[in-house]
Amino acid sequence: MHGQPVAAYWREAAGRSQQVIDEAGLGIQAGQYPFLAAIDRAGPLTIGELAQAVGITQPGATRTIGQLLELGFVDMQPAPDDQRRRLVSLTSKGQDLVDHSKNVIWPRIAAAVADLCGERDGPILEQLAAIEDGLAAVPLARRNAARIGFRF
Template identity: 45%
Template sequence: MHMDIEDVVRELGHLSLGTRLKRIGETLQAQTQEVLAARGFEQPAAWFPLLAALDRLGALSVGELSQAVGVSQPVVTRSLRGLEDDGLVESGTAEEDRRVRRIALSRKGRGLVQRSKDRAWPVIEAAVAEACIGLRGDLLAQLAALEDALAEQPLAERVRRQQA
């Protein structure tokens, strides 16, 4: 016997908005990871905003990178360890202040960003935009519509259909 369990977070409305946004973010990130993997990118999806920021803005300090992507410095520092281990970024000290570490894309990192721009980012953007097409009305209704759209047709499926 299968019982439909009420989605309490959805039903609580504004009271659980933070949890709901986090859940949608996690869904989008997991589905993005799937699309990236299908296109031959094995790096964590969470690294790509950092790579994009370094591509757009050039070498940055950890604090500047944190500001550019809107996540805390400890989160950026953790990701940077992986990015450095993978050889995607390089760091050195700033000319003007030797205490400040500057992070920049390595040659390998620039290549990865270019391949991402060619093979992954446009299709991911199009799939997310398509999932958002039906959003109308108040924020909670929009979140419900987006959650439903991602559940009915994950990003990977949208990408496959768009490519067909």
């Protein structure tokens, strides 16, 4: 990937994070986590509020929430003050996933990234190339030997 745009590095990083998530058997995509995090932080939100919080279009948010509903991580109910508004909230399964992710998944990814990045200094593209070389030698999912063992 040397010489490719920075955006390519970010896509690669997302793929490597997904590998950690897949190995944990969580049944969720990395791109769905921001929705769960927004609900965890703010409490129940409308689709429009979620779209704004995550920074995507409302149709994109509707699609993702539909997937999370099917997986059982969120629930959608009419707002108590206005039956026309529908609020998305975490189910107990969704809250368990968020709690597990905070305590196990994200610390594992953070530790692997810290190990990988060390105390790098210099131009960003050179640092990214060095990080890429490090990931080629030892993938992100293998940088922290702790096993997760959490299945949904």
